[in-house]
Amino acid sequence: MEHEKVNILLVDDQPAKLLAYEVILKELGENLVVAASGREALEILLKNEIAIILVDVCMPELDGFELAAMIREHPRFQKTAMIFISAIQVSDIDRLRGYEMGAVDYVPVPVVPEVLRAKIKVFAELYRKTRQLERLNTELEDRVRARTAELERSTAQLVESEQRRSMAIAAGKMGSWDWDWINGDWMWDDGQYRIFGVDPEKFEVTSVNIQALLHPDDVEALRKVVVEFTKGARSYEAEFRICRPDGEVRWCVGTAAATVDRQSRVVRISGVTIDITERKRAEERQSLLTREVDHRAKNALALAQSIVRLTRADNVKTYVDAVEGRISALARVHTILSLSSWQGAEISRLVDEELAPYSRAGQIKLSGMEVQLQPATAQTLALALHELVTNSAKYGALSALSGQLAIKWQVDDNVLAVTWEESGGPVVLPPTTRGFGTRSLIASVETQLGGQTAFDWRPEGLVCRLTVPLARQALTPSQAADASASRLQRVS
CATH class of the missing domain: 3.40.50.2300 (Response regulator)
Structure with missing residues (x-):
């Protein structure tokens, strides 16, 4: 050249x-x-x-x-x-x-x-x-400038990627770690420290210190994971619990992958830890809700079964009407309880729902402080009110336009006292025998709720007083059905 x-x-x-x-x-x-x-x-x-x-x-x-x-x-x-x-x-x-x-x-x-x-x-x-x-x-300087610019771009991309990874890890409650299998050195990122609830400045990452943070019941399972790597496993995934220094127990899922040398010997294990505590709690809540729904369904069926089994009537139509009315009362209180996620029912709303079909302007007066009833108490009291309403609509104050009904309630010493007072309706004569509705009311209040009932058949109208201890644990519907049947025999 x-x-x-x-x-x-x-x-x-x-x-x-x-x-x-x-x-x-x-x-x-x-x-x-x-x-x-x-x-x-x-x-x-x-x-x-x-x-x-x-x-x-x-x-x-x-x-x-x-x-x-x-x-x-x-x-x-x-x-x-x-x-x-x-x-x-x-x-x-x-x-x-x-x-x-x-x-x-x-x-x-x-x-x-x-x-x-x-x-x-x-x-x-x-x-x-x-x-x-x-x-x-000049060419070298150009290459250096180009390489420097490329390195700067790569560094910026790496920093940006690391920031995104850190944000993703923080948002996803994730942490990454690295374990040198040969010399035992550990490396944790910020997410790992955050999951375990330890201070990076004070916590020394060693196998002994890490094991101290594991739930005692899960230590042996994680030891077996290490053994699997010695037997040739290259990756593993396991759920485990950790006990933070503040006493909180959290659920995690860990994934790990091994790095091997030319002789296929493990030299390093790297992995990711994900905090799944919220997911576990959601699963527990879902399981609890499923059991609760199952329990409520069984209770509702037991109540319906007891209504069908205990209802008496002279003919089929009367029997059907009685059963439908009582199951409708049960359905109404069930709706109220569902709206509160079965935490309870307000007595004012319970009374309103039972009296709604018979409400006329100025005919019914309600008074009393707001009381939150337990589900079992609300169900039983709803059926008792249904019997009183049905009886009043047939023979009492609610059967006439001139009739008046006053319902009052109050709580003293954790005992709910409900007064049902009718007036202005047809002349009331004391019954010679107790009807099934009355007997059912007495049995449900006294047996299921451990309360008391008192009837005063005045000529101007019935006065019924119900007292219910709010702190008493009510019987389950199946237990109550059996007890009510026995009680009905005694009050007949």
């Missing part, structure tokens, strides 16, 4: 000398540029890249020293090689002056062609190498 040609400027006021220089230097294969004066040389320099200047010292108007001084003043040519040619004997002072002006060498006249070519060749190669180095430096 041919080398890159460089420009060599030949400056002399005598054309014959210029021609001689061209002949001598032609075989170097470089670009020879000639100038017949110092001024012409300056013009050429400003328009071209010149590697070497061969200049005659003695020239009219602008000699070699003056031209060299002017060239050196320009920033572009401060390092350009200049060789002086002198036809006169120069003194040491003149040589020193020439070197001060920037000359790199002197060539005396007569010029020896081989010497001149050798000198020019050396400086041409030096210029060429310098240019190559400059280009290489």
Whole structure:
């Protein structure tokens, strides 16, 4: 591959000398540029890249020293090689002056062609190498800048990715860890410390300290996981519990993957821990809710069964009406309890629901403080109110437009007292025998709720007083059904 040609400027006021220089230097294969004066040389320099200047010292108007001084003043040519040619004997002072002006060498006249070519060749190669180095430096700088920019972009992306990962881990209650299987060193990220509830500044991550945070019942299972890795397992997933230093127990799921060497020996295990406590609690709540729904359904069926089994009537229609009415009462209180997630029922709403079909303007008056009834108490009291309402609608105050009904309730010493007082209806005669509805009411209140019932059959209207201890644990519907049947036999 041919080398890159460089420009060599030949400056002399005598054309014959210029021609001689061209002949001598032609075989170097470089670009020879000639100038017949110092001024012409300056013009050429400003328009071209010149590697070497061969200049005659003695020239009219602008000699070699003056031209060299002017060239050196320009920033572009401060390092350009200049060789002086002198036809006169120069003194040491003149040589020193020439070197001060920037000359790199002197060539005396007569010029020896081989010497001149050798000198020019050396400086041409030096210029060429310098240019190559400059280009290489420029390319290297460009590459460094490009690589630096690429590294900066990669670093920024890595930082951004790490930030996103940290945010995802924080949001997802996740942590990552790394265990050097050979020397036992552990590495935890912030998420791991957060899950275990320990301070990164104070907690030393060691196998012993980690085991101390594991739930005692899960330690052996996790030891077996380690054994599985020694037997060739490459990944594993397990659920376990941790006991935080503050005493809180939390559920986690951990995934782990092994890194092996060329001999398939485990050298490192890395993994991720996810806090699944909320999920576990949700599953427990769902399971509890399922059991509760099952329990409530069984209770409702037991109550319906007891209503069907204990209801008595003279004919089928009366029997059907009685059963439907009691089950409707049960359905209404069930709706109220469902709205409160079976936490209880407000007595005012319970009374309103049972009296709603018979309510007329000004005929019914209610008074009493708000009381929250337990589900079992609300169900039993709803059925008792249904019996009173049904009896009043058939024979009592609610059977006539002039009838009045007042219901009052209050709580003293955790005992609920309900007073049912009718007036203005048909004349009331004390019953010679207790009907099934009355017997059912007495049995449910006294047996299921441990309360008391009192009936005053006044001519102007029935007064019924019910007292129910609110703190008493009510019987389950199936137990209550059996007890009510026995009680009905005694109150008949």
